Amino acid sequence: MGIxxxxxxxxxxxxxxxxxxxxxxxxxxxxVDLDVxxxxxxxxxxxxxxxxxxxxxxxxxxxxxTQGTVYVDGLDTRDAEKLDAIRQRxxxxxxxxxxxxxxxxxxxxxxxxxxNMGVSPREIEQRVEASLKTVDMWEYRKHSPNxxxxxxxxxxxxxxxxxxxxxxxVLDEPTAMLDPVGRKEVIRAAQKLNREKQVTIILITHYMExxxxxxxxxxxxxxxxxxxxxxxxxxxxVEELKAHRLDVPQVTMLAHELRKSGLPIPxxxxxxxxxxxxxxxxxxxxxxxKG
Amino acid sequence: xxxxxxxxxxxxxxxxxxRLDPRTKLVATLxxxxxxxxxxxxAAYLVATAFLACVIRASKVPFRYMVRGLKAVLILLLITxxxxxxxxxxxxxxxxxxxxxxxxxxxxxxxxxxxLTYLIIGSSVMTLTTTPNQxxxxxxxxxxxxxxxxxxxxxxxxxxxxxxxxIPILLEETDKIMKAQMARGADFESGGILRKAKSMVPxxxxxxxSAFRRANDLAMAMEARGYHGGEGRTRMxxxxxxxxxxxxxxxxxxxxxxxxxxxxxxGF
Numbered sequence: 001m002g003i004x005x006x007x008x009x010x011x012x013x014x015x016x017x018x019x020x021x022x023x024x025x026x027x028x029x030x031x032v033d034l035d036v037x038x039x040x041x042x043x044x045x046x047x048x049x050x051x052x053x054x055x056x057x058x059x060x061x062x063x064x065x066t067q068g069t070v071y072v073d074g075l076d077t078r079d080a081e082k083l084d085a086i087r088q089r090x091x092x093x094x095x096x097x098x099x100x101x102x103x104x105x106x107x108x109x110x111x112x113x114x115x116n117m118g119v120s121p122r123e124i125e126q127r128v129e130a131s132l133k134t135v136d137m138w139e140y141r142k143h144s145p146n147x148x149x150x151x152x153x154x155x156x157x158x159x160x161x162x163x164x165x166x167x168x169x170v171l172d173e174p175t176a177m178l179d180p181v182g183r184k185e186v187i188r189a190a191q192k193l194n195r196e197k198q199v200t201i202i203l204i205t206h207y208m209e210x211x212x213x214x215x216x217x218x219x220x221x222x223x224x225x226x227x228x229x230x231x232x233x234x235x236x237x238v239e240e241l242k243a244h245r246l247d248v249p250q251v252t253m254l255a256h257e258l259r260k261s262g263l264p265i266p267x268x269x270x271x272x273x274x275x276x277x278x279x280x281x282x283x284x285x286x287x288x289x290k291g
Numbered sequence: 292x293x294x295x296x297x298x299x300x301x302x303x304x305x306x307x308x309x310r311l312d313p314r315t316k317l318v319a320t321l322x323x324x325x326x327x328x329x330x331x332x333x334a335a336y337l338v339a340t341a342f343l344a345c346v347i348r349a350s351k352v353p354f355r356y357m358v359r360g361l362k363a364v365l366i367l368l369l370i371t372x373x374x375x376x377x378x379x380x381x382x383x384x385x386x387x388x389x390x391x392x393x394x395x396x397x398x399x400x401x402x403x404x405x406x407l408t409y410l411i412i413g414s415s416v417m418t419l420t421t422t423p424n425q426x427x428x429x430x431x432x433x434x435x436x437x438x439x440x441x442x443x444x445x446x447x448x449x450x451x452x453x454x455x456x457x458i459p460i461l462l463e464e465t466d467k468i469m470k471a472q473m474a475r476g477a478d479f480e481s482g483g484i485l486r487k488a489k490s491m492v493p494x495x496x497x498x499x500x501s502a503f504r505r506a507n508d509l510a511m512a513m514e515a516r517g518y519h520g521g522e523g524r525t526r527m528x529x530x531x532x533x534x535x536x537x538x539x540x541x542x543x544x545x546x547x548x549x550x551x552x553x554x555x556x557x558g559f
Contacts, residue, residue: 057511060515062511062514062515087514087515087516087517088517091516092512092515094508094511094512094515096505096508098460098505099505099508099509099512100508100509100512101456102453102456102509102512103452103456104423104452104455104456105424108424108527111526111527112513112516112518113516114525115525115526116517116518116519116524117517118523118525119525121525121526121527121528121529124525124526124527125527128527145456146459160516161516164516164517
């Protein structure tokens with residue numbers, strides 16, 4: 001059994017009028033089956049309203065399923081007694097860095113999670129130090145979060161989750177409000193955690209560039225899983241993605257266009273280097289013809 | 292820059308007073324203020340002056356920072372002094388037009404002035420040497436016994452520290468909304484007080500909406516990090532009394548005895 005598993009997960013948002021009757025019901029997640037093995041780096045893609053954030057909020061019991069079940073490390077999220085255990089196992093980082101930092105000093109904020117878990121003071125100190133060092137924010141431990149950049153704040157938020165020593169971290173569009181530099185910092189921190197500490201990462205995003213190094217990509221549309229596979233498999237299906245108003249990385253797009261106009265370039269090119277390698281033999285070929 | 296605003300007026304320095312436990316400082320301030328009203332005598336106020344001077348000296352905070360707090364209450368201070376001076380019945384000293392200054396009035400006025408000034412300076416010493424966080428921590432731990440009579444001490448302390456965290460953020464947001472509205476022709480500067488207040492209304496609506504949205508997000512983030520109230524919660528650096536706190540309480544006791552003795556023996 002995987003660390004996170006959902007079976008037929010369905011969630012409806014309901015608008016309830018003053019009499020307590022349901023006015024509008026809107027299905028945000030529709031019959032989703034997900035199985036994440038420990039240590040994986042999973043990316044969930046989808047444009048606004050595709051249900052990806054709703055799905056994420058189910059993974060540590062902030063939302064409970066309307067139908068179906070969610071298991072975190074074998075624990076059913078509906079089980080209210082296991083709530084603390086579930087939240088310790090699956091940490092969550094949200095989109096807005098300002099609205100998830102609770103402490104007025106960086107180290108105090110990182111200590112918030114372990115404090116809630118009732119960890120002893122000495123161990124909290126150790127955990128705070130270790131997790132701030134993991135995200136390279138140790139020298140800012142005495143700073144006020146208000147003076148940090150967006151990327152730094154988001155890394156503090158990650159450290160706050162890491163200090164709870166979770167098995168899995170769900171990042172819900174952590175880079176949506178950041179500049180390109182901050183985005184890179186955050187993604188690098190997540191990758192480092194995945195590689196060095198074998199923490200399972202579930203990254204929700206709509207930036208295609210961020211999913212290239214994931215083990216598995218899941219594309220969502222209208223509450224359903226549209227496709228899943230390795231980044232290369234997913235980005236080989238350019239036309240299909242475009243039909244669902246999803247972008248592909250620029251390089252992939254360029255390779256796709258070149259291929260369409262007749263050049264023998266393989267599908268699913270993900271990086272500039274790969275494209276260069278694919279093009280350079282062709283250039284040499286034409287030049288030798290000329291000569 | 293708005294984000295540089297510090298709440299409270301903490302003056303960072305490395306002194307004995309700064310290192311004292313916030314609970315000690317809270318209790319000492321309270322005792323000091325009560326003592327000012329309890330011992331009504333010039334001799335006692337001499338003792339209080341000496342005590343305050345020693346504390347200020349030990350705190351390493353420049354004196355002008357202490358006096359800064361007085362500016363805000365200057366008008367209140369003047370009104371109190373004048374009312375006491377002119378309206379207390381007793382032996383007349385000077386007569387100006389229809390107003391009489393009495394001997395009793397003069398003494399009361401002087402007493403009031405000293406009390407209010409020392410009260411402000413005394414509490415300034417506390418706020419200048421204690422960070423807002425330490426203060427809320429001290430309040431939470433110091434008032435814990437009130438939990439028994441169902442006062443939500445932990446919750447109140449949590450609310451205070453979250454407010455401290457969000458004041459600069461909301462100020463920045465206000466600035467943003469103001470600029471956005473000014474760009475579309477809103478006028479916040481001209482007109483009298485009434486018009487200025489009225490022009491603030493369209494500012495408050497978006498500000499409130501955003502504050503509620505933030506509160507919602509924050510609640511979710513706190514829940515996601517396992518917050519379930521104060522029960523079973525530990526602290527990274529729990530407040531602990533040290534030897535210096537014992538010494539502080541001892542000097543407070545000596546101060547009280549000195550006040551009492553001064554009033555009893557000198558008697559003026």
